[in-house]
Amino acid sequence: MAYGCLALSMSLVGGYVALSKPLVAAFPVLLLAWLRFGIAALAMPHWLKRAPDEPPMTSRTRWLVFLESFLGNFMFSICMLFGVSLTSAVSAGVIMASIPACVAVASWLFLRERITVRIGLAIACAALGIGLLALSPAHAPASPAAASASAASAASMPWLGNLLVFCAVLCETAYAVIGKSLTGRLGPKRIASLINLWGFVLSMPFGIWFALQFDFTAVRFGTWALLVAYALAASIWTVWLWMTGLRNVPAAQAGVFTVLLPVSAALVGVLVLGENLSSPQLIAFVVALVGVVLATWPGRRT
Secondary structure, eight states: OHHHHHHHHHHHHHHHHHTTHHHHHHSOHHHHHHHHHHHHHHHOGGGGSOOTTSOOOOHHHHHHHHHHHIIIIIIHHHHHHHHHHHSOHHHHHHHHTTHHHHHHHHHHHHSOOOOOHHHHHHHHHHHHHHHHHHHSOOOOOSSHHHHHHHHHHHTSSHHHHHHHHHHHHHHHHHHHHHHHHHTTTSOHHHHHHHHHHHHHHHHHHHHHHHHTTOOGGGSOHHHHHHHHHHHHIIIIIHHHHHHHHHTSSOHHHHHGGGGHHHHHHHHHHHHTSOOOOOHHHHHHHHHHHHHHHHHHSOOOOO
């Protein structure tokens, strides 16, 4: 059940990332983030209530909740979205391949978790799979104008873009490690509601500033429906599933499941957006899933 929650969480993240292109085109990034947190906050106020068997929050727990939201929600979104806009998608994908290894190292440093040989091989497969997926040939833009615009965006400031994407990797690493610490203190539903509420507060100044200049009447009904689905998936379902799985799985082992993020995003591109699946991408899927099997295969009982 824990493995299923982790896999479904990362698969949903990859799916809504792939389907968020129309939203990024319709809304400014910081306004989109504020609307996402605000819609989710309206959907889960009852999750803020403390369970009867849950101990009161200490100052350390409150600090961890803030860091989980600031690093895992707020800073991750900003670094990733702006980073990809300044560098190429291929470079971003290669850098994102380091997430499982970074989570394993951080869990060893901060949580004192032991990394077995099998988990190490699973991390290597995850990194190799995402690397192959990132290095596979990219799809050509639909028009020469789009191609030149894409090339200009990718070549604008690649060093800064790569740095921002790597900062997003570090934020995702902190999200996994801090989340593991929080699952021993709070329930998954309360964690999801608290970090979403902090995300709403942190993005509020930017959201209000962009909202005062934005024409909301120009947004179509289909875009609003997609925004609601995006907010529920990004702030409620994926966070609750991830925290539920983390309660019973070491952070290093859970980090292997982040391989499903780019895999599911690519599958959505093939099945929903009509993109083609190349041979290198198919090999990458197989290698990445081998890593998941290695991480989840039952071990010998002593």
